Amino acid sequence: MPSPAPLQPLLDTEILRSFVAIAETESFTQAASEVFRTPSALSMQIKRLEEQVGQRLFLREARRVSLTAEGEAMLGYARRLLKLNQEAISHFTxxxxxxxxxxxxxxxxxxxxxxxxxxQFSRSHPAVQVNVLVGRSADMLQQFDAGKLDLIMVTTGKQGRPARGEVVHNEPLVWAGAQGGIAVTQSPLPLALASQGCPWRKIALEALDHSQHRYRIAYISEHCAGQEAAMQADLAIGPFPLSLTQPPLQQLGDEYALPALGDYQIAMLYRGEEGSATQVLAGHVRAAFRARRR
Incomplete structure (x- = not known):
């Protein structure tokens, strides 16, 4: 009877948590403050992890650390293991x-x-029903104030301006148009915008009004999908989040001398007692935006 294969050592979740923190901050010092350990303790943990897997996971440079190819692979495994660990604990506790x-x-x-x-929320709390309403930010605020919604996410104005609720995301707003399109060369500029009350619209029009560009509002849509369709068809250009500006759209560069738009914010408002389903769901929303910044 053949001898059983030796058991593989298990990865330590505390070490994996430190590894992920270092990978995301690109700094042992910053990561140490996040996981409440000293940089030297983190260095020892990473040394143990590298010895365990037999691979070098980080390249240490003068001002930052970066992942090796093996480190990139480990990062994917580490995030999944930590997520699964958290799901298991949440299920029982x-x-x-x-x-x-x-x-x-x-x-x-x-x-x-x-x-x-x-x-993720349905996996950890299957008995909670989530009713989703999609609409304009202004409408979401009205319904929230009327007590018809428990948790809302809304688009707000430029960074630095006071916003209701908790800011969970901040992102550049850019001018976008069709790849290789000619709409951006027309005068007056044809614009695809959301309806009145949209912060993107307000930011774009204020920027153009302070510049030398002539423009006309060519297309208006209640939803960004309609605005995006007009831009993809090269019928207009418009303000759009950088993360959503993907082919067949492109960010319109400096050669068009368009005014800078700056950043916009996403805020979250919710009500409910500590530990309520609403507050727990708000935590999932917060974590989802945090993950997008990594």
């Missing part, structure tokens, strides 16, 4: 939640994080 959460979001926000948020 989290209080059983029930009821309904009424969630409101504009379509541009919902398409980015809702699939991830709803999947």
């Amino acid at each position: 989290a209080p059983e939640l029930e009821g309904t959460v009424r969630l409101g979001t504009p379509d541009d926000i919902g398409t980015r994080i809702l699939p991830q948020v709803l999947t």
